[in-house]
Amino acid sequence: MYNPVYGTNRLFSCYSPCMTTFKLAHAYVPFQHLNCIYPPMLGLESGTIFPELNSPYGTDPEYTVDE
Amino acid sequence: MELEREQLLKEIMATDFSAFDLHLYLDTHPCDQRALMLYYSYVQKSGYLKNQYERQYGPLNSPRFFNSYRWQWIDSPWPWERQ
Numbered sequence: 001m002y003n004p005v006y007g008t009n010r011l012f013s014c015y016s017p018c019m020t021t022f023k024l025a026h027a028y029v030p031f032q033h034l035n036c037i038y039p040p041m042l043g044l045e046s047g048t049i050f051p052e053l054n055s056p057y058g059t060d061p062e063y064t065v066d067e
Numbered sequence: 068m069e070l071e072r073e074q075l076l077k078e079i080m081a082t083d084f085s086a087f088d089l090h091l092y093l094d095t096h097p098c099d100q101r102a103l104m105l106y107y108s109y110v111q112k113s114g115y116l117k118n119q120y121e122r123q124y125g126p127l128n129s130p131r132f133f134n135s136y137r138w139q140w141i142d143s144p145w146p147w148e149r150q
Contacts, residue, residue, distance in 0.1 A: 034092065034102050040081035040109070049088040 069149070075120050079127075082113040 036051065043049035046056075058064050086109035093102055117127055125143035 032092070032095070034096070034099055037085070037089075037105070040078070040085040043088065044077075044081040044084045049085050050092070 072124055079113060079116045079120060082109055082116060085109045086113060
């Protein structure tokens with residue numbers, strides 16, 4: 001039987017054979033550093049005061065679903 | 068006059084937004100001296116603008132300054148009274 005607890009069952013590993021040679025995906029988020037910021041009015045209009053975070057929906061086709 | 072009032076309100080909104088966005092940044096960067104300075108300068112500016120607004124047009128939120136003679140909250144035009 002499949003036993004999900006690691007190391008407790010020698011016959012049926014909790015990893016399937018095809019997964020053993022590859023590492024699983026790791027998510028990471030680069031740490032933000034303060035550069036320049038928008039003046040208040042532009043920040044309010046953009047929804048952020050950080051230029052590096054300003055990515056309006058629809059400008060990058062890769063991240064636009066309905067077009 | 069109405070235009071000036073709106074302009075001042077928008078400036079207050081924009082300043083508060085900048086302060087709040089820096090607030091979020093500081094949650095993950097609590098020792099960033101530049102961000103701290105910017106944050107305090109925006110908080111200060113916001114206070115200054117709010118005082119200026121309230122001197123000219125009446126209370127923004129429920130009154131921050133107590134007036135024992137009159138409840139000034141009802142003196143500003145209500146949204147349906149503005150042209």
